Structure formats: C-alpha cells, structure tokens
Amino acid sequence: MGLRYLGMMTRAPVLTFTPKGIYCPDGGFYIDPHHAVERALVTHGHSDHAYRGHKSYLCTDLALPVIRHRLGRIEAEGLAYGERRQIGGVTVSFHPAGHVPGSAQIRIERGGEVWVASGDYKVTPDGVCEAFEPVACHTFITECTFGLPIFQWRPDTDVLREIAQWWGANAAEGRVSVLAAYSFGKAQRLMAGIPAQGPIYTHGAVEDVTEILREQGYTLPVTHRLGLSPLPRDALIIAPPNVLNSDLLGTIGPVSVGFASGWMTLAARRRGLDAAFTLSDHADWPGLNAAIKATGATQVFATHGYTGPFRAWLESQGYQAGIVGPGMPT
Amino acid sequence: MIRFAALCAALPRDKSALAAYQAEATAEDFATALALLTGQRPRRIAAPDLILTWVVEASGTPDFLLAACMDVTGDRAETAALLLPAATGTPPTLTEVIQTLTHATPLTARATLAALWPRLPPYANTILNRLAAGSFRTTLPKLVPPTNQPPRTLRAVMILVQPAGPEITLALWRDGVPIPIARLTLTLPETPAIMAWVRAHTLEKFGPVRKVPAALVFEMDYTGTAPNNRRKCGLDLHHPRLLRWLPDATPDQADDLAALHDPALDP
Numbered sequence: 001m002g003l004r005y006l007g008m009m010t011r012a013p014v015l016t017f018t019p020k021g022i023y024c025p026d027g028g029f030y031i032d033p034h035h036a037v038e039r040a041l042v043t044h045g046h047s048d049h050a051y052r053g054h055k056s057y058l059c060t061d062l063a064l065p066v067i068r069h070r071l072g073r074i075e076a077e078g079l080a081y082g083e084r085r086q087i088g089g090v091t092v093s094f095h096p097a098g099h100v101p102g103s104a105q106i107r108i109e110r111g112g113e114v115w116v117a118s119g120d121y122k123v124t125p126d127g128v129c130e131a132f133e134p135v136a137c138h139t140f141i142t143e144c145t146f147g148l149p150i151f152q153w154r155p156d157t158d159v160l161r162e163i164a165q166w167w168g169a170n171a172a173e174g175r176v177s178v179l180a181a182y183s184f185g186k187a188q189r190l191m192a193g194i195p196a197q198g199p200i201y202t203h204g205a206v207e208d209v210t211e212i213l214r215e216q217g218y219t220l221p222v223t224h225r226l227g228l229s230p231l232p233r234d235a236l237i238i239a240p241p242n243v244l245n246s247d248l249l250g251t252i253g254p255v256s257v258g259f260a261s262g263w264m265t266l267a268a269r270r271r272g273l274d275a276a277f278t279l280s281d282h283a284d285w286p287g288l289n290a291a292i293k294a295t296g297a298t299q300v301f302a303t304h305g306y307t308g309p310f311r312a313w314l315e316s317q318g319y320q321a322g323i324v325g326p327g328m329p330t
Numbered sequence: 331m332i333r334f335a336a337l338c339a340a341l342p343r344d345k346s347a348l349a350a351y352q353a354e355a356t357a358e359d360f361a362t363a364l365a366l367l368t369g370q371r372p373r374r375i376a377a378p379d380l381i382l383t384w385v386v387e388a389s390g391t392p393d394f395l396l397a398a399c400m401d402v403t404g405d406r407a408e409t410a411a412l413l414l415p416a417a418t419g420t421p422p423t424l425t426e427v428i429q430t431l432t433h434a435t436p437l438t439a440r441a442t443l444a445a446l447w448p449r450l451p452p453y454a455n456t457i458l459n460r461l462a463a464g465s466f467r468t469t470l471p472k473l474v475p476p477t478n479q480p481p482r483t484l485r486a487v488m489i490l491v492q493p494a495g496p497e498i499t500l501a502l503w504r505d506g507v508p509i510p511i512a513r514l515t516l517t518l519p520e521t522p523a524i525m526a527w528v529r530a531h532t533l534e535k536f537g538p539v540r541k542v543p544a545a546l547v548f549e550m551d552y553t554g555t556a557p558n559n560r561r562k563c564g565l566d567l568h569h570p571r572l573l574r575w576l577p578d579a580t581p582d583q584a585d586d587l588a589a590l591h592d593p594a595l596d597p
Contacts, residue, residue, distance in 0.1 A: 148395065148398055148399050148537075149389065149399065149413055150399045150402065150403065150409060150412035150413060152415075152416060154451070241495075242521075245515065245516075245521075261494075263494055263538075265412065265452070266402065266403060266408075267339070267453065268403070268404070269494075270339060270453075271339075271342075272343065272515075274340075274344075305537070306402075306537050308398070309394055309395055309397075309398035312394050312395075313392070313394075313395060316392060
C-alpha cells in the first residue's frame with residue numbers, strides 16, 4: 001500500500017475542512033456538517049453531529065431511528081456496519097465508534113488511500129452500544145474532547161458500583177436519587193449498568209430515546225416514565241442535565257442530585273452537586289493515544305476539544321498532525 | 331482518607347456532611363478530621379510547585395501539556411493528582427495519612443508522597459497534596475464569616491461561556507476592561523436563545539470555554555465578599571445568584587468593579 005499511497009499524496013486531499021464542516025470533494029458529501037448541505041454523512045445522533053436541515057442523510061441503520069426521532073421527517077438512509085457504498089469517486093463505510101448506540105467512524109477510500117473520521121468515540125465497551133473497532137488508515141481525524149493527560153477514566157464497574165452505593169444510601173434515608181446524564185447514550189448505559197437498588201424512573205426525554213432503542217433490540221431494563229405513577233423513595237430518576245435547572249427538583253421532596261460525566265473528574269465541575277461520578281462516552285487520554293496508534297495512520301487531525309495541545313502532543317510523538325478547521329489539510 | 335476528601339468537597343454547601351462523616355468514620359478519624367478543619371494542620375513538607383514537578387517528572391508530561399492541564403484545573407494540587415497513574419493499593423485512613431505527613435520532613439517528602447499516592451483516587455490525592463503543601467484551607471462552616479446580609483444586586487456583563495452546564499462568567503468594568511467576578515450556571519428561560527447567540531459570536535475557544543464579546547448584560551446578586559488574592563477582582567463573592575438577563579441593557583450599563591468594594595455596601 002505504501003508505494004501506491006505515496007503516488008496518491010500528490011493529488012488533492014480526500015477530505016478538506018470547510019466552514020460548513022469536513023467535506024469530501026470527490027464524493028460531494030460532508031461529514032457531520034453544522035450548516036445545511038445537500039448530502040450529509042452523520043456519525044451519530046447527538047445534536048452537535050446530526051444537525052437539522054440537510055437535504056439527505058446517510059448514517060448507520062442502527063443510528064437512524066434516534067436521528068429520525070430527533071430531526072423529524074428527513075430523507076435518510078442507513079447502512080450496516082462495514083457495508084461499502086460508492087459515492088462519486090470514493091467508497092465509504094461505517095465502523096463502530098463505541099460512543100452511543102449506532103455511532104460510527106466513517107472510512108473513506110479513494111484509490112487505495114484511506115481516511116477515517118472518528119466522530120466521537122470511546123475504546124472501552126460499555127455494555128449497551130457496539131464496541132469500538134480500530135480501522136486501519138493513512139489519515140485519521142480524531143476527536144479530543146478529553147485530550148489531556150489529566151483525563152484518565154477508572155473502570156466502569158468501579159464507578160457503577162459507587163453510583164449503586166450512593167443510590168442505596170439515599171434510599172435508606174428516604175431520599176430520591178436524581179442522576180443527571182445525557183438522554184441518549186449515557187442514560188441507557190447507566191440504567192443497564194448500575195446494580196439496581198430500587199425502581200428506575202426516567203425523564204420524558206430519556207424515556208423517548210430508551211423506548212426507541214428497546215424496539216431496536218438493545219437490552220435495557222424496565223424503566224418508568226416520570227409523572228405517570230407515584231414516586232417511591234427508593235427510586236432513581238435518570239434525567240438530562242438541564243433538569244438541574246428546572247422546577248422538577250422542587251416537587252419531589254428530599255433528593256440527592258448526582259451527575260455522571262467525564263467532566264466530573266474536575267473539582268470545579270463537581271462543586272454544588274451532592275454526588276459526582278466520572279463516567280464518559282469519550283475516550284480518555286490513554287484511550288485516545290491507543291486508538292490513534294491502532295489505526296497505523298501517519299497523518300492525524302484533531303477536532304472537538306483541546307485541539308492545540310493535542311496536535312502538539314501528536315507531533316511530539318512523530319505524527320504529521322493538524323487541526324480540523326477552515327482551510328485545506330496539507 | 332477517601333471519606334474525608336468527600337467531606338471536604340461537601341462542607342462548603344452542606345453542613346450536615348460533618349454528621350454524615352461522623353456516622354461513617356472511626357472515632358479516631360473523626361477526631362483527626364475535626365483537628366484539621368479547625369486549623370490544626372501538619373507542617374508543609376514540600377511547596378506545591380515541587381510536588382507538581384515530581385509528578386510531571388514521573389509521568390513524563392511535556393511542558394506544553396502541563397500548561398494546558400493547569401489552564402483547565404487552575405490548581406497545582408489537583409493537576410498533580412490527576413496526572414498520577416490510577417490507584418492500585420489499599421486506601422490509608424485519614425489518621426494514617428496525617429501521622430505519616432507529621433513524621434515526614436522535606437528530605438523524605440517525595441518518598442512519603444510516592445508511597446501514599448498509589449493508594450488513593452485523584453480527588454483524595456488532591457487533598458493529600460494540599461495537606462503536604464500546607465495549602466489545605468477547608469474549614470467548618472461555622473468558622474466561615476456570616477452571610478446573613480441582605481443580597482446586593484449587580485449588573486454584570488458576560489465574557490466567557492462553558493457550553494457544558496452551561497456556565498457563564500460575568501464581569502464588571504475596571505478602566506474599560508471587564509474583570510471576571512463570578513461563574514454562574516445559566517438557568518434562565520432564555521438559555522437556548524443565549525446559547526444560540528454564544529455559538530454565533532464565539533471569538534475564541536480555550537478547551538471547553540468560549541470567549542464571547544462583552545455584550546450581554548445580566549442582573550445578579552450576592553450576599554457578601556471575602557478577600558482572595560488569587561482572583562483577578564481580589565474577592566470571592568458569597569452566594570452569587572443569576573437573577574435575569576437584561577436584553578435591553580448595553581454593556582456600558584454593567585457596573586464598575588468599584589461597586590464590589592463600596593464601603594456603604596460592605597459594612
């Protein structure tokens with residue numbers, strides 16, 4: 001591949017970085033564009049990746065139901081993981097990113113040259129979504145939300161046990177446990193992974209997505225939609241983070257409020273919460289470095305996060321490194 | 331030691347945390363905790379910079395990454411704790427930690443900390459580093475200056491935003507420059523509109539923080555102040571609260587920093 005690839009280097013890059021997002025000139029599509037475009041390839045259903053207003057969407061078949069739920073009537077198509085699709089002068093395929101159910105890295109191949117755009121990813125399995133798979137490539141576009149060495153995750157089982165202990169202690173003292181977590185991905189990972197100490201109640205935003213994922217065949221425990229039945233004191237409520245600013249907390253009696261997010265590793269982010277649990281759907285520092293190495297890529301572009309220091313780190317490790325931003329990769 | 335670290339995190343806002351700690355901790359640890367929280371602390375065995383240097387050397391962290399980490403945490407004890415490898419050993423009790431630190435000297439400090447660090451999670455190592463560096467400041471709430479003053483209202487201008495939260499940093503003017511005074515969670519009905527404005531007007535991103543033009547004005551209140559030389563404004567505000575967005579106010583209508591130091595307001 002090396003010699004053929006060298007020949008390709010003289011051609012225009014497979015992906016370019018434009019104000020609308022990552023663009024493939026030979027395929028005429030964008031990846032996770034943040035402005036309305038004709039043709040969007042979307043890595044997953046979180047709102048900062050699956051934007052409204054594109055003329056057509058292509059994602060994994062597993063990501064499609066949640067994307068349709070969030071965006072309403074859209075022209076969209078789903079591909080199975082690994083299924084190849086010719087678009088213009090390139091071949092694209094989607095590969096598990098381990099971030100949330102249906103999430104993907106997108107592989108783009110043009111005449112033997114391979115680029116992969118990671119989307120958001122984590123490398124450790126979470127028990128609900130499809131596990132991350134490294135994809136060999138020449139150029140890797142990596143997120144770096146937690147791209148600093150202060151971000152190192154503990155094993156899931158330890159964190160989930162801690163959450164169960166907090167929930168159990170609250171139940172024993174007659175306090176309802178309220179756990180703030182993103183409604184798609186993190187919420188389901190929590191309900192599936194926390195050893196149960198009582199019934200689980202869900203905010204409507206969480207339950208809507210949970211029902212969709214259940215219908216798709218993801219194995220998720222029984223949950224109760226908040227507000228439809230009386231709330232026992234040993235309940236755990238899983239709700240999106242904005243619930244912390246809502247009137248809900250004032251209406252359910254004594255509560256303990258916890259937050260599950262990678263940001264909870266920072267003391268400043270834990271302030272004001274009754275409990276904080278470091279649990280992320282993004283790769284930590286060792287995870288990012290391992291994932292990049294596993295691709296075998298020699299050229300790496302950083303996006304979403306601490307891009308400046310992360311790019312400098314990659315350079316110090318011998319990669320040809322850049323940042324995703326308006327302008328052409330060189 | 332782990333429970334004590336949790337107590338330190340909870341104490342500033344939850345006075346019942348001490349009773350909960352007493353119920354869980356041994357009598358010996360509870361007595362040690364009370365001593366620490368009332369000002370009887372072990373002598374400094376190493377400066378905060380030195381502790382951070384030891385961790386940076388052991389982890390091989392280059393300077394540019396260390397600088398980026400410090401920008402995120404703003405705290406040497408916390409940065410050092412988070413750069414350490416994951417814990418593997420049995421956690422020490424609080425009393426064991428304090429006795430170990432008391433018997434340590436500047437000459438044995440590095441070996442002492444290197445033996446304790448692998449036994450504790452990062453948030454407990456943050457407290458350990460502060461105790462070793464003589465920078466541990468947590469006190470019992472009753473020792474904190476009263477905050478029963480009526481709230482005072484300010485008009486302040488938004489200069490930084492962390493979309494996660496979201497949290498906004500508000501500032502007052504000094505010589506035409508906005509000086510940050512408080513970071514507050516954005517909990518207003520107009521939050522979506524304000525965040526849309528932020529996305530459209532971001533000047534620069536520093537990690538999770540977006541810098542925006544000093545244009546949107548908010549009304550906030552607080553119950554008092556305490557001097558803090560580590561803040562650019564020289565003060566910590568007690569109980570700052572976001573009241574409302576003032577969509578019609580122009581940035582020059584935000585208060586001057588002098589309003590915080592007004593002797594008529596600060597008896």
